[in-house]
Every structure is written in structure tokens, then in C-alpha cells.
Amino acid sequence: MGKKVFGVDVGGTSVKMGLFTEEGELLEKWEIPTRTEDNGNNILPDIAASIKSRMDAAGLAEEDVAGIGISVPGPVDAQGVIHKCVNLGWGVFDIDKEMRKHIDVPVFAGNDANAAALGEVWKGGGKGCRDVVVVTLGTGVGGGIIVNGKVLTGSIGAGGEIGHIHMFDDESEECGCGNRGCLEQYASATGIARLARRRLEKDNMPSSIRGVSSINAKVVFDAVKEGDRLACEVAEEFGEILGKGLSIIADVTNPEVFVIGGGVSKAGKVVLDYIEKYYTRYVFHGSRDTRFALATLGNDAGIYGSAKLVLDGVERS
Amino acid sequence: MGKKVFGVDVGGTSVKMGLFTEEGELLEKWEIPTRTEDNGNNILPDIAASIKSRMDAAGLAEEDVAGIGISVPGPVDAQGVIHKCVNLGWGVFDIDKEMRKHIDVPVFAGNDANAAALGEVWKGGGKGCRDVVVVTLGTGVGGGIIVNGKVLTGSIGAGGEIGHIHMFDDESEECGCGNRGCLEQYASATGIARLARRRLEKDNMPSSIRGVSSINAKVVFDAVKEGDRLACEVAEEFGEILGKGLSIIADVTNPEVFVIGGGVSKAGKVVLDYIEKYYTRYVFHGSRDTRFALATLGNDAGIYGSAKLVLDGVERS
Numbered sequence: 001m002g003k004k005v006f007g008v009d010v011g012g013t014s015v016k017m018g019l020f021t022e023e024g025e026l027l028e029k030w031e032i033p034t035r036t037e038d039n040g041n042n043i044l045p046d047i048a049a050s051i052k053s054r055m056d057a058a059g060l061a062e063e064d065v066a067g068i069g070i071s072v073p074g075p076v077d078a079q080g081v082i083h084k085c086v087n088l089g090w091g092v093f094d095i096d097k098e099m100r101k102h103i104d105v106p107v108f109a110g111n112d113a114n115a116a117a118l119g120e121v122w123k124g125g126g127k128g129c130r131d132v133v134v135v136t137l138g139t140g141v142g143g144g145i146i147v148n149g150k151v152l153t154g155s156i157g158a159g160g161e162i163g164h165i166h167m168f169d170d171e172s173e174e175c176g177c178g179n180r181g182c183l184e185q186y187a188s189a190t191g192i193a194r195l196a197r198r199r200l201e202k203d204n205m206p207s208s209i210r211g212v213s214s215i216n217a218k219v220v221f222d223a224v225k226e227g228d229r230l231a232c233e234v235a236e237e238f239g240e241i242l243g244k245g246l247s248i249i250a251d252v253t254n255p256e257v258f259v260i261g262g263g264v265s266k267a268g269k270v271v272l273d274y275i276e277k278y279y280t281r282y283v284f285h286g287s288r289d290t291r292f293a294l295a296t297l298g299n300d301a302g303i304y305g306s307a308k309l310v311l312d313g314v315e316r317s
Numbered sequence: 318m319g320k321k322v323f324g325v326d327v328g329g330t331s332v333k334m335g336l337f338t339e340e341g342e343l344l345e346k347w348e349i350p351t352r353t354e355d356n357g358n359n360i361l362p363d364i365a366a367s368i369k370s371r372m373d374a375a376g377l378a379e380e381d382v383a384g385i386g387i388s389v390p391g392p393v394d395a396q397g398v399i400h401k402c403v404n405l406g407w408g409v410f411d412i413d414k415e416m417r418k419h420i421d422v423p424v425f426a427g428n429d430a431n432a433a434a435l436g437e438v439w440k441g442g443g444k445g446c447r448d449v450v451v452v453t454l455g456t457g458v459g460g461g462i463i464v465n466g467k468v469l470t471g472s473i474g475a476g477g478e479i480g481h482i483h484m485f486d487d488e489s490e491e492c493g494c495g496n497r498g499c500l501e502q503y504a505s506a507t508g509i510a511r512l513a514r515r516r517l518e519k520d521n522m523p524s525s526i527r528g529v530s531s532i533n534a535k536v537v538f539d540a541v542k543e544g545d546r547l548a549c550e551v552a553e554e555f556g557e558i559l560g561k562g563l564s565i566i567a568d569v570t571n572p573e574v575f576v577i578g579g580g581v582s583k584a585g586k587v588v589l590d591y592i593e594k595y596y597t598r599y600v601f602h603g604s605r606d607t608r609f610a611l612a613t614l615g616n617d618a619g620i621y622g623s624a625k626l627v628l629d630g631v632e633r634s
Contacts, residue, residue, distance in 0.1 A: 133474040145569065152464055154571020155448040158603025165565040166599040177601055250484040252569050254471020282483040284494055286392075286475025292575065 117144020243278025261295025323393025434461020560595025
């Protein structure tokens, strides 16, 4: 029997956990609440206790476990040192050292967006590819760049911050990062809703989304599927901005495939079609054959990627 | 005595060659003409003959040579297969296999822009750094992205094509690649000259560069150093476009340093100042501390990088 691996994805409200085989089969998954009070001091002990109880239930000793992979909402350096997770109340510390106080199993940590990307490349929409860009269209726009099978973290862990590439000079509103004209101001779920509201205000074109109390990306793409002209214009605008942005990323990294995930991607292939139309127009010919695929792991991408951190880490050491 | 390494940089008119120690000391360098006639069939035999004659002169046997690194003006895949070099008349072939017909020493090949970048990281402006973007401002804008010490080649060798990232929607002239609004239409030596001509045509502002018969990047930056107002405006425009483009590249790859080389960089630190001014304005805060440095190896970057290809290849195999 091969060893088992735990994949842990620490979010601001819940910790997702999975027990995997070394081949990447997800045997079971569960969640526990994230206790962020008291500077998040309970989070790691809670994780350790939950894992130990599953190990007991499954009859696993510490030597049966190859490791625990933990992805966190913040930067993690190559030595596994966490550099502040504001949402968890965490400062700077060595996560393996902290976890070892509770459970004697090797720990490998990574940033959550990067881990989710690694998960999609391992077992999801980018399976079998070595050079992949995973784009998560959620509240913001997240990115995970996989180069030759490994996450591109960059010199200080700020690689893959594709939501903040500068797209427009004449944007009047500020992005959460303090700049103006960032990609995620237009291509995130929030961004699409904003594009829709702006379009609605422009004139009186009739539209099924006019008068909808809370316009979101789903409302827009549902209307697109019904052929609503105004919604289609919004989708074109979204596709042009994101397609152009991704063309630039491809000129730099030349991926085999873009994997598109996050809430917006739930609208399905229509989202890819709008992006690809403009991507092809703007990209350098060397990356014109890059494919577009939907993410397939959904909320489990993080636990898959965290488990993969263990396997890559064990292989490296 | 450690082994020796040959670094070879094949250009369209001449082949630059260097003999190195394994520590990267350049012992001697020389050039031979590139014979592109007859589908470039003489180029590799010429290189082999030249290397053999140097080996004889230096009393080196084949076992004293760790390998020959060859950089070529075209894509090279991870297996050392050349995928067409239009300027040389070359098609698709395995360069190690071809060279072994003439000399029994391992051959490692790479793309010339990437090799030059590797050279600058090894012994030039990016020395000591693991994550570097080398930007060559010559006739075009070339790029070499170094991630964790290795060249990012991308899935089909089209990584680092930063000269063709899309910067402007309303460009009327076509770039050599067939698109419109590529970075190199503004930030290359040719691009700067074009910005200057456009600025001169705009109005009658007096300028020392007005009436100069062949305006080039040197003319513009010489005038900038003299305080010429129109030339300074051109430099601002250049700096804004390139600084914005590099900010996007940093958001994706988070380098420790940008190394700026090529003919334009000969104007010196003033070039970096104009780029940095705008880079800082547009980049995501995670990459705000990325440094800018001038390339230091000049035309030798290619032979240094080619030699490094050998050392990296030998280490890998």
C-alpha cells in the first residue's frame, strides 16, 4: 500500500481538507471552520486534530502519511515560511515547525491561488500539460502560472498577479490594489457586473437584465445565452479586455493551455468563446495555438494542489 | 585543470565564438563569417573546423572539452532540435547529431535571445539573481525570461516574445509580425526613431534633432542629455510605453531585476530612469521593488549564455 497524502486549503471562513492516495485519488474530503480569532492561533492545532482523528479512523500511523500540503491566502516563500495572511490574522512563521508541535508529519505550504493552479494542472482542466496558465475569475482575477510543471512564484512570491496587469489608462475608479485600470476591474465577476451597469446607464437599449435588482456575471451570461443584445455587448467588452490581457501573458510565457476557472467560468464554454475571439486577434503568432479549457475541479482545486505540493516536495528533498 | 567550454553565437552575418573555463572565464574570443548560401549547409562544418583548430592550438583533446553551446536565431526545443532558422537557411534538425559528424563533443543549443539573457544572468547585469527579465532594445525588442535560474522557453519555444505584447489599439502601421500596436513599434531603436519623427511632424517646436538626416535612438538620447525639450518628450513617451509594458511582465513573472540591453541601452542610465518612472506608476505593489540594471556583456552575452547552456545541460544529464 502506498502512502497517503493530506491536502488542506485554508480559507477565511472554512478549511477544506482531503485525503489522497499518492496517485492523486481523492478518498474523502471534509471541512472544518476557520477560527480566525486570537490571531488565528487555533487554526493549525484544529487542522492537526482533524487530521489525527481521520488517521485514527482510517487506521493510519504517522509513517503511512507522506505529508500534509497546506495552501494559505498569502505569500509563502520557497522555504515554507508564511509571510502574513491578513485574513487569518497570521504573521510570519515557519509552518512546518509550527505544525510539528502537533503532528509529526512533513508539511509543505504554498499560496492558495498557486496551489489551485497546480491542482488543475495535476488532475483538472490542464491535466497532462507542463506549461499552463490558470485564470480564476471570481471576486477578483487570480492567476497561477505553471512553467515546466512547476509554479512560477517569482522572486518574492508575487508572480501570477495577473488580475493587476494594467489595461486602461482612462479608468476613473480605483482598483482594490490602489491602481486604476487593472484587468480585474473588468474581467472578474465584480468587473462584469460593473461593465453591465455602465452599459445599462449609457442609453435606453431594452434588455432582459434591465431592472434586475442585483446584476452579476451569471445574470449577464444567462441573458447572453438568450441572445440579449445588450448582454452580448457586455460579453464582447469582457472578452476583448480579458482576451487582450491573456494574449500579453501568452507572449511572455507561451502556455500550452489557459484553464479558466472561478465563478464566472460556471457559465461554461460561452465564456471561453468570447475570450478566444479577441485573444487570437491580439496574440503573437507563436502562441496562436494555445488552447482554452474550463477548470474542472471547482472548489476542490485547492486540496488537490495542496496534496501535489507534498508529492513535489518529497520528490525534491 | 577543469574542462573547457565553447560558446558559439550564430548570427546572420558572423558567428561569434568564445573559449571559456567552466567557471565562466572568457579565455579568448573570435569570429568567423556565416556562410548562409547553400541552405546554410557550411555553417556547422565551419564552426567545427574553427573549434578544432583552436583546440589544436591550445593543446585540447576532445575529452578536455565539456561541450559546445550554440545559440541560433530561431526556436530550439528542449531536445536540442532546431525548428527553422530562416536567416540561416536552416530547416528542422537535431544539432547535436549534425555536429557529431564533424567533432565528437556534446552540443547544447538554444535560442539566441534566450542565450543572451542567460549570459547576462550568469556573468552580466543580472549576476547572482535567480529571477530576471532581460530586455534587448535593438532593431526590435527581444526578451529573455529567467525563472529560478532557467530560461522560460514556453510550450513551443515562443516564451519571452515581449516585443509583441499589445500596447495600443489605435496604431495605424503594421508591426513586422502582422499585428498593430506591438511594444517594439515604440520601444525598439526603430520605434524610438519613429516616435521622434511623429513628434517632429506634430508641430514646429524647435529642437536640435529637427533637420537631422537620419534620426536614431542615439540622436534622441544625446539630445535628451542636452536638455532638448522635444527629445525629452519623446523619451517620456518611450518610457511610459515601455515602463507600462514591463509592469505587466512583472505582474506575471515578478523578477528581481530587469536587465536592459541592446543598442538603445548604450545611452546609459538615463534610459533606465525614463522606464522606471512609469514602471513604478503602473506595476502591482508586489513587484514595486524590482530593480533596473544595464546589461554589461554587450555583444558577448550570446557566447557567455551559450557556454552556460553547456554547463546547465551537463548538470542536468
